[in-house]
Amino acid sequence: MTPAASPLVQVKDLSVFFDAGRVGFWGRKRLTVHAVEGVSFDVYAGETLGLVGESGSGKSTTGRAVLRRVPATRGSIHFQGRDITHIDREQVRALSKHMQLIFQDPFASLNPRLKIFDIVAEPLFVHGLVKNMRDAAEAVAMLLERVGLPPDAGARYPHAFSGGQRQRVGIARALALKPRFIVADEPVSALDVSIRAQVVNLLQDLQVEFGLTYLFIAHDLAVVRHISHRIAIMYAGKIVELADRDLIYDSPVHPYTKALLSAVPIPDPPVQRARKRIICAGEPPNPMDPPLGCRFQSRCPHVMHRCRWEEPPLTERAPGQRAACWL
Numbered sequence: 001m002t003p004a005a006s007p008l009v010q011v012k013d014l015s016v017f018f019d020a021g022r023v024g025f026w027g028r029k030r031l032t033v034h035a036v037e038g039v040s041f042d043v044y045a046g047e048t049l050g051l052v053g054e055s056g057s058g059k060s061t062t063g064r065a066v067l068r069r070v071p072a073t074r075g076s077i078h079f080q081g082r083d084i085t086h087i088d089r090e091q092v093r094a095l096s097k098h099m100q101l102i103f104q105d106p107f108a109s110l111n112p113r114l115k116i117f118d119i120v121a122e123p124l125f126v127h128g129l130v131k132n133m134r135d136a137a138e139a140v141a142m143l144l145e146r147v148g149l150p151p152d153a154g155a156r157y158p159h160a161f162s163g164g165q166r167q168r169v170g171i172a173r174a175l176a177l178k179p180r181f182i183v184a185d186e187p188v189s190a191l192d193v194s195i196r197a198q199v200v201n202l203l204q205d206l207q208v209e210f211g212l213t214y215l216f217i218a219h220d221l222a223v224v225r226h227i228s229h230r231i232a233i234m235y236a237g238k239i240v241e242l243a244d245r246d247l248i249y250d251s252p253v254h255p256y257t258k259a260l261l262s263a264v265p266i267p268d269p270p271v272q273r274a275r276k277r278i279i280c281a282g283e284p285p286n287p288m289d290p291p292l293g294c295r296f297q298s299r300c301p302h303v304m305h306r307c308r309w310e311e312p313p314l315t316e317r318a319p320g321q322r323a324a325c326w327l
C-alpha cells in the first residue's frame with residue numbers, strides 16, 4: 001500500500017518526564033527523568049514509521065504517550081485530526097478501539113490463566129462488538145486463522161505455545177477491534193532470529209489487508225528495514241534523524257545513525273569483512289541530567305565546540321531527510 005497524504009497521527013513537540021523522587025538535604029532536590037523531550041513526527045495512513053534507538057532512548061515512552069498510556073508533560077498528540085493530548089480516561093478507552101499496542105514479550109503480556117479464546121475475545125466483549133458466544137467464537141476463529149494459528153488454538157493456554165505463536169496471539173488480540181493504528185513495541189526482539197522474519201512478514205501482510213498504520217519500535221536497524229517506509233532514529237529522548245527508509249540506509253547523516261548502521265550485518269561476506277564497524281565509545285547522558293547542547297556529544301567522533309553549548313535542531317538535509325547535527 002502506498003501511504004496516504006494526510007497524517008493519521010501527529011506528534012508535536014512531545015516531552016514525557018517522570019518523577020524519580022527527591023534527594024539531598026531534606027529531600028530538597030527533585031529528580032526528573034527526561035525520557036522524551038521535544039519529539040515531533042507524523043505517521044501517515046497506511047505507512048510504517050520505524051522508531052529505532054538503543055535501550056533507554058525513549059522509544060516505548062514515545063509509543064505509550066501516543067496511545068495515551070502515559071501522560072504527555074508537554075506538546076500535543078493528534079489522531080485523525082483530533083487533539084487527544086488531554087482526553088479523559090473514558091475517551092482513552094473508547095480510542096483504544098482504533099489504536100492498539102503489540103508488546104515485546106508475548107508471554108508477559110498474555111494472562112497465563114486465560115485460554116487463548118478468552119484472551120482474543122475479551123476486547124470484543126468489552127467494546128460490545130459481539131453479543132453472544134457464537135459470534136465471539138466465529139470472530140476469534142477467523143482471527144486465529146488469519147494470524148496462522150491452528151484451529152484448536154483457542155482451547156489452549158499461552159504456555160502451550162512457542163514464542164512466535166504467542167506473538168501471533170498478541171497480534172490477533174490487537175487486531176480484534178479492527179484498529180487503524182498499531183504501536184508494535186519491539187514485537188520480534190524476544191523471538192528467535194529464525195522466526196522474526198515470519199512475524200514481520202505477517203505484520204506486513206496484515207497491514208495491506210486491513211489498511212493498518214504502524215509505529216514499529218526496534219533497537220536495531222536490521223529489523224525495521226523490510227517493513228518501514230520511513231525511519232526515525234532516537235537518542236537519549238530526542239529524534240536525531242528522520243528520513244525515508246532508503247535514505248537512512250544509503251546516505252545516513254547523523255553520526256549516531258551511521259554507528260547504528262555499521263552494526264547491521266551485510267549478507268555478502270567480502271563486503272561485510274571490508275566494512276568498518278563504528279564504535280561510539282563513551283557513556284550516554286544521564287536522563288536525569290541531560291547536557292546542554294547535543295545529547296550525542298559525549299560519544300560523537302566529530303564533536304565540536306558548538307555541540308557542547310547549542311542544541312542542533314532537526315533540519316532538512318535532502319528531500320525526505322531531516323537530521324539534528326551541526327556537522
Ligand SMILES: Nc1ncnc2c1ncn2[C@@H]1O[C@H](COP(=O)(O)OP(=O)(O)OP(=O)(O)O)[C@@H](O)[C@H]1O
Binds near residue numbers: 019053054060219
Ligand atoms: N514509569 C517510569 N518511571 C520512571 N522512569 C521511567 C519510566 N518509564 C521509563 N522511564 C525511563 O525513561 C527512559 C526511557 O525509557 P523507555 O522505556 O521509553 O526506553 P526504550 O527506548 O523503550 O528502551 P528499551 O529499548 O530498553 O525498551 C529510561 O531512562 C527509563 O528508565
Ligand SMILES: [Mg+2]
Binds near residue numbers: 059060061185
Ligand atoms: Mg522499550
